[in-house]
Amino acid sequence: MPLDPEIAARLKRDGDGLVPAIVQQHDTGEVLMLAWMDDEALHRTLTTGRATYWSRSRQEYWVKGDTSGHVQYVREVALDCDGDTLLVRVDQVGAACHTGDRTCFDADRLQAVQGPAAAPAER
């Protein structure tokens, strides 16, 4: 059974048939990683409860944690306003990053000028 046609009709894929998936720890809000899904990977993610991606480097489906044990149990999936990005909220077992870091964004903070704080009245 393929991806629900109503969802498939809303997806806007890139030239390779892929959509970026932002992966977030559902309770702490940590952004864990970015991965890519085609229709089949999204279908498997929605129906198995295990986050499943398309590996662009290996050109194969990749059930997160199958080799590392660092499984992602799916809590919620949302599509953005343009239909071209997914947000996958998961319960991450152990490290999300292949380096052993909890997230793929832990190691390389760039030097940035901080913008002024937004005025509370505008929030």
Place this chain on the structure above:
Amino acid sequence: MPLDPEIAARLKRDGDGLVPAIVQQHDTGEVLMLAWMDDEALHRTLTTGRATYWSRSRQEYWVKGDTSGHVQYVREVALDCDGDTLLVRVDQVGAACHTGDRTCFDADRLQAVQGPAAAPAER
């Protein structure tokens, strides 16, 4: 002055010279949106304190909030382990989404089977 050459050397861009930027509210952890940056947009984001993207639809730089008032003040920028994704932590004024929603992921939750909770011992 262009992007710091040490940062430029670590960036892995797509065929259009772009890198996806995940945008997150710095204190609540909300994932607000996904946008795209080239070297110049990243340089402006790091040096001006205002989140600046490359609009793929309009083919121009886009300082978030310049027309809407929904400014993003930059708090922190991180590059991921592969150098192909940015995480931009901001202080968002008002709605991040052009629809008026706080985030671009508020409107379209997909029906998903929930995975089992991870065993606490594994976390």
